[in-house]
Amino acid sequence: MTPSHHARRLMAPLEADVIRLLQELVRTDTVAVPPAGNETAGQLVLRDFLHAQGLAPELYDVSSVGESGHPCARRDRAYAGRQNLVLRVSGSGRGRSLLLNGHMDTVPAGRAAWTEGPWSGAIRGGRLYGRGSFDMKGGLAAQFAVVCALHRAGIRCGGDLICESVVDEEWGGGGGSLAARLRGDLADACVIGEGTQLEIALASRGGYLVDLICSAGDPAHFFSAAEVVSPATHLGRLLAWVGACAAERRGVPRGRAYAAFPDPVPVQILALEANRMDLEAPLTVPLTARLRVYFQFLPHEEVPNVLGRIRESFETFCRNDPFFCVHPPEWRPMYDPPLLGHELAPEHPWSQCLALAANGVLGREPVVTAAPYPCDAFLMQREFGIPTAVFGPRGAGAHNQDEYVEVRSVTETAEVLAAAALEWCGA
């Protein structure tokens, strides 16, 4: 029997239970809004599920990460009371170890209306809907399904299998994964179950979020002074600077992983704000106008240097602008230091192992690509030397309304991960 047939047979008796677990996780609010996060409720659901499967997961506090002094640790986050969950299955010692990593936190539901509520977990047309279904409770459920299936079948791998559900991934956190590595949970390879449409992502991008905040004008002036100053009037030129920046970034050498992407290093405006249009807001010119800009970086880029040049360009623009030289906008990062990208060679034994597993389970050559987002992969690979790939289910709507994951693809993810684990760790 091939590892993929084996994996399918292992997963079949658990399929319904795993989808029920996923539903329950989606129905559990685990929203993180910096500096805090509500992950514990979800970790307890997961713990109870694992207990019922006869497994003994461990929950541990991550509060030490803030004071760890690690350069990637975010000192402005509140970690007290937030817990990672880890399930460590010791191998016989004759194989390579594998880390399955996923995050329990989600972004908020947002203000836009959902067809059903964000916490519905409703299944319609083969899709399971709700906040976090795709990002990334689908992948998280699939990961833990692997350990449950091996346990149920009484299979002990050669190498250790470490399966973890971490906190604080969203908003560029990284605190949960960092706490886990600093604690000593290391492995010979890692896969992160973020949604990838069942494609194998061997690279991820870096990211940096900054708010450009311009305050100008005087609250006493509207209806009182001959001239009223508004920063909103001048936002167009600031937007043009962002546009020019985006155009310049599009020309950077792409490297191998992102060569096929139409815009390999997007510069996106995530928010643009100056007063509100609801009738609670009096009619007056805004005194503050702000942009939230999201920069991404390719795996090979020297991010601090690139950011330094962007910052310089911004300051030159402000100095030469008739309005912004008088009212220079504040440059306020949402998180600092930035997230970095990562890249694993397709020739690496772990890339090959994952590709072989996907090929066997999916019955076709898997698409090998790069993730269109930053994630915790760089922490594993660049900070702790663990070769890392990203592989997870199909879905859409991450960070937006009507987020969903395709139910069947959650099982397929688990099958691929199980086949890869059997092969990598040695059954």
Ligand SMILES: [Zn+2]
């Ligand atoms: Zn995610």
